Amino acid sequence: MAEVIRMPKMSDTMEEGVIASWLKKEGDEVASGDILAEVETDKATMELESFEDGVLLHIGVKESEAVPVDGVIAIIGEKGENIDDLLAEIQGGSKKKKEDKSAPDAKKTETKEKETSETETDTADIDTSGIKANVVTMPKMSDTMQEGVIAAWHKKVGDKVASGDILAEVETDKATMELEAYEEGTLLYIGVEEGNAVAVDGVIAVVGEEGADYEKLLKAQSAKSKKTEGDPSEETSKSEPAAQEPEVSKEAAEQKDAPAYTPSRATNGQDKSSDGRLKASPLAKKMAEEKGFDISRIKGSGEQGRIVRRDVENYHPQDAPAQQPAQQPEGKPSQAPVALPQVVGEEQFEEVNISQMRKTIARRLAESKFTAPHFYLTMEINMDKAMEARNSMNEFAPVKISFNDIVIKAAAAALRQHPKVNVSWLGDKMRFNKHIHIGVAVAVEEGLLVPVVRFADNKSLSHISAEVKELAGKAKNKQLQPKDWEGSTFTVSNLGMFGIEEFTAIINPPDACIMAVGGIKETPVVKNGQIVPGNVMKVTLSCDHRAVDGALGAAFLKTFKALMEDPIRILI
Secondary structure: EEEEEEEEOOOOOEEEEEEEOOOOOOEEOOOOOOEEEEEEOOOOOOOOOEEOOEEEEEEOOOOOEEEEOOEEEEEOOOOOOOOHHHHHHHHHHHHHHHHHHHHHHHHHHHHHHHHHHHHHHHHHHHOOOOOOOOEEEOOOOOOOOOOOEEOOOOOOOOOOEOOOEEEEEOOOOOEEEEOOOOOOEEOOOOOOOOOEEOOOOOOEEEOOOOOOHHHHHHHHHHHHHHHHOOOOOOOOOOHEEEEEEOOOOOHHOOOOOOOOOOOOOOHHHHOOOOOOOOOHHHHHHHHHHOOOOHHHHHOOOHHHHHEOHHHHHHHOOHHHOOOOOOOOOOOOOOOOOOOOOOOOOEEEEEEEOOOOOHHHHHHHHHHHHHOEEEEEEEEEEOOOOHHHHHHHHOOOEEEEEOOHHHHHHHHHHHHHHHHHHHHOOOOOHHHHHHHEEEEEEEOOOOOOOOOOOOOHHHHHHHHHHHHHHHHHHHHHHOOEEEEEEEHHHHEEEEEEHOOOOOOOOOOOOOOOOOEEEEEEEEEEEEEOOOOEEEEEEEEEEEEEEEOOHHHHHHHHHHHHHHHHHHHHHHOO
């Protein structure tokens, strides 16, 4: 009888696993206890054992592919056994799940189509085909822009507008940029006053022939916007050409990505405005920079001598007049102009698929940060006696004891005195742990693992030191087993060895607290009314306010501080 092999749940946080490699292939004999494959979980790469004897009849997942917990991995049975019916049953079950999942989406689609149909009926009555005017909407001037503020209008209603003229200055989320006109005509309507914001694609103005019925055009634009909000992915109907977006030229499209205006040097005053700015469109500046042209030598044909795109396209450096050096005042030596070298670079990047470990870290920490109400308590600890004690201990200890080992031991001793901090939040109940298991955050290449030192309050400093080193080695070599990372009741995260003086850490659920430990820094301290040099370490306790209150966390830190400042008390 064929047996289906499914993805087991290899850790408490595992939702899917990746087949790192198959150690058996279809047709191979398999005995109970044989290793079928290596599975990459969110914590480590583990071996998948077979619990059946037989032949590997089917492999359902290729190497490097992910499969959710309980998903079908393989089928083992007798040699020559027909598994067609079993495969059909498995595939049928998957298909049914997909159909059940897509049923609500079908209803949503039906409702959306109905709303779209109603909107089309409303807009079909608005005929804008004879209106010789165009709606000017807010362009998306940066990749993160959602709205723009009209900083200043350069035109008013009734003014003549030529292609390339500046209609307004728009303040985006990154810079203040100029909004060019791409159509000729008269400014018939201004929809946004100075200082007001308008969303991307919102109506700013209307440009067209004098006397054009722009109000009907605005109504059609409004109806089209409502339709777009109902279904952003649906294209505008061809039967309503006037209700479409105004046709945008290539210059307009590139204008959206053009950089903000930056002052440029110019030696001929004719291309400058009264405030000393070089009058050129952002697109013209970008094109000139890309072509290596000195934009100050290009003669502008736009409004008031403004340099626009066509001027850059028609410019030939060999035809430009020689630039005359500016006259220096008498008595002052002339200074040679500073020539800045052109820096050429290439944007490069690499996209890498997120590992199972990083996926789980992201999910769990996001859940912790946004569901657990964190609050933070910071305290300074004088480490002079701890440094002396560590030096003495290491003269006799079988393994080298670190400051982090002392922190773990002191935290465990403080938890024994404050058991209400040693709790786990389980949603509908709280677990008051009688045992003390300290999780120790360990940085590995793909993220962060938290192996657990069990019964830390009952272990010596040498024992803790040896165990932490062993667990850290396993973590970096992906050799941790579930028993190594499960069951922490309190977590310590130490970045002091990286030179970090102070930081806050995100709680590792279901723990209620995590302590962030900074580095030891020599600093002036007050002793007996005198300022003397001392060694200070800062720790910050992150608490889940649902389980631990401020006074309780402060009392724990006070005890921890006393133990660290007089380490002999840890050993009692």
